[in-house]
Amino acid sequence: MSERPLNDDSENPDRFEEIVEAETDRDPDLAVIEAGSRTLRAQSGPPQGDAVPARPADPEVDRALREVETELAGRWGETKLDPSLVRIQGLLDILGHPERAYPSIHITGTNGKTSTARMIESLLAAFDLRTGRYTSPHVQSVTERISLDGAPIDAERFIETYRDIEPYVRMVDEREEYRLSFFEVITGMAFAAFADAPVDVAVVEVGMGGTWDATNVVDGNVAVVTPISLDHTDRLGSTPGEIALEKAGIVKQGATVVLAQQPVDAAQTLLKRAVEVDATVAREGMEFGVVAREVAVGGQLLTLRGLGGEYPEVFLPLHGEHQAHNAAVALAAVEAFFGIGAQHARTLDLDVVRRAFATVSSPGRLEVVRRSPTVVLDAAHNPAGARAAAGSIGEAFGFSRLVGVVGASEGKDVRGMLEAFEPVFAEVVVTRNSSDRAMDVDALAALAVEVFGEERVQVEPRLDDALEAAVTLAEEEGEYAGAGVLVTGSVITVGEARLLLGRS
DSSP states (O other): OOSSOSSGGGGSTTHHHHHHHHHOOSOGGGBOOOOOBOOOHHHHSSOOOOBOOOOOSSHHHHHHHHHHHHHHHTSOOTTSOOSOOHHHHHHHHHTTOGGGSSOEEEEEOSSSHHHHHHHHHHHHHHTTOOEEEEOOOBSSOGGGGEEETTEEOOHHHHHHHHHHHHHHHHHHHHHSSSOOOHHHHHHHHHHHHHHHTTOSEEEEEOSSSSTTSGGGGSOOSEEEEOOOOSOSHHHHOSSHHHHHHHHGGGOOTTOEEEEOOOOHHHHHHHHHHHHHTTOEEEEBTTTBEEEEEEEETTEEEEEEEOSSSEEEEEEEOSOSHHHHHHHHHHHHHHHHHTTBTTTBOSOOOHHHHHHHHHTOOOTTSSEEEETTTEEEEOOOOSHHHHHHHHHHHHHHHOOSEEEEEEOOBTTSOHHHHHHHHTTTOSEEEEOOOSSTTBOOHHHHHHHHHHHHOGGGEEEOSSHHHHHHHHHHHHHSSGGGTTEEEEEESOHHHHHHHHHHTTOO
16 A cells, blocks of 8 residues: 555544544434535634534533434435425424525525535625525534534534424424424524524525425525536436426526526426516526636636626636536626616626635535645536536646546446546546445446446445555556546545545
């Protein structure tokens, strides 16, 4: 193995299990990547950094948080769905409808939702609005799902919010056929926390789909649909058009809907919904879009066309053409929120927009977590995401040789992902993460051999061993000084790799 350890803990073969047990002591379906806490703007300026919240230092607070996590994990996980809003509506009715206390920007789509939500949040904060952001899933702490002014709420506030609504949760549990699910309870907590803060605007990302998602109780003034592709086909549909039918449910009467570029059948479905509810439509490539982009050190330099005009020389510290398109969607959504393109024919303040985009981070999205050799994480978990990552990594990094580490989940189009990465991976190390939903490593290896050929595939059942093996391959020969490693295939794999590589 390599003489350069991944971190000090890698010398202990049992440390991997210790990390996973300590940091993912909950429903394994929830042990996923959605990191990125920042300092509260109200206390110390604009959001900064992308640290993941540590466990509470106070043992009593940590104990109380673990109790709440255990109670939440005992509910239906996010992969078990019941197409009904009855329970969440019942909870919010008892709570006095906190979700109506502020306007919301509601986001659905297949890929790019979280990055777009972060960009929208950054833009709104730059214009001195207090924001609440609700996203999923999380990596180390469930508190990451509920953010105020760019920072996850602290453990004490999370516990307090849960205990405040707990009696009402039990009331709904007792009168309904099924108890509230994990996601429904967290959704109720988020809306209550935003009302209590209070926030000026909420940025709300759906968990899955749209129409029957627990977040679809909000009346989003602006609805955003990021690119739709095939994912969760067993629940949402087998074509982009069928999936769009479910996602179109977030478009409300008289709202503005901001559409990223879509497959033709998905676009038709979304536009039909907009006509039915008299929504105003803003389409990427028509009313707004990316005018120009150049690769820059640490990201890219963009010229964006918004609903009110052009925004030149906008630096975005994220890699990939797909992130440029996410930026255009985010900008149009914020313009629409401020009435630009409808009531006002003007642009937002260019300097403020530039400052906002320059602060954006999106952990686990072509994120560099180590140098020499460079190790990059990307949470691609479907073929469309894999194609975006494969196309972007060469542009952003120019590796002379790239080694992949892939750990996938059951039920995904794994062959499609592997085929997307085949042209860019010299070798691939297949592995598995700690989730019960992880794909069997031998089954994954069999698929990889069919796509890559036996000589290019290495099997390492443990993720820490897979990371070490990939680093060794990248360092194997001196002529490959420009080699790198890409860890991908599942948000869970990326989240656990992020922990092992010391990003906690």
